[in-house]
Amino acid sequence: MTTPATLGIEEARTRLHELTVIDVRTPGEFAGGHLPGALNIPLDRIRRALPDIRHAAERRDVLIVCASGARSGNACRILAENGVAAATLSGGTAAWAAVGHGLSRPEGAARASWGMERQVRFTAGTVVLLGLLLGLLVHPAFQFLSAAIAGGLVFSALTDTCGMAAVLARLPHNRPRAADLGATLEVLRGR
Structure with a gap:
């Protein structure tokens, strides 16, 4: 098993505008705060999104993120097995927020009380x-x-x-809304 490439927090921050950022956490976690411009494709749906991620990767480097780096590492391995190069964010969104970088939240989304x-x-x-x-x-x-x-x-x-x-993750409070995979894939096709 190969280890996926890793981007440090500061490198990711300076390159954010040139990356396709995919957050593989649950929709509830994503709504609680994610990297600016990130798209939500939960890990359990990553295989379904492979063609569109591959399409996006032809145009921009792909950065996969999660809370700490474990799920994003798994997603990177799945992508690599299918010929798609992607990097993971060192420390995930927790490390991003810990150094003071802001997280985006969908409008009207309630902040999750516990990760x-x-x-x-x-x-x-x-x-x-x-x-x-x-x-x-x-x-x-x-x-x-x-x-x-x-x-x-x-x-x-x-x-x-x-x-x-x-x-x-399947409990109602962790699933405030379903991931709109169709809309996310449309965005990927345009990148």
Whole structure:
């Protein structure tokens, strides 16, 4: 497995006007704040958008972004397997915002109160604590709940994927609007 090319925050900022920026986070995360001019194509829809991304890549360099760089790295690998060169943003939108660069939000979009990573940490911690408490107070078998979450976290770290995030992304508060993939692909065709 090859490592995708990475653009640093400052290089991306100075080149933003000449890049096609694709944000592969969920529509809810995208609405919470994204790089200026970014287009939203959630990671689970990236294969459907391949022809249009390929078309855009013929005209401009493609930068793939997500919250921290994990999903964008996966998207870059999918694109590379299909002959499309793309770079990922080092540290993702979190690093972009951390150095003081602004994030854009769709008009009327409510700011998400918690990012996906924070939701995963909260959910994992709650389930582990619940498993321990129920294991002490009700029946020791409930401790397997904590063990399952611990195993899932180890698997997540080893594979650089997160099943819990995939499940949480489907909750209504993380999907305030569907990604308008058709409109996004039209924009890509024009670039």
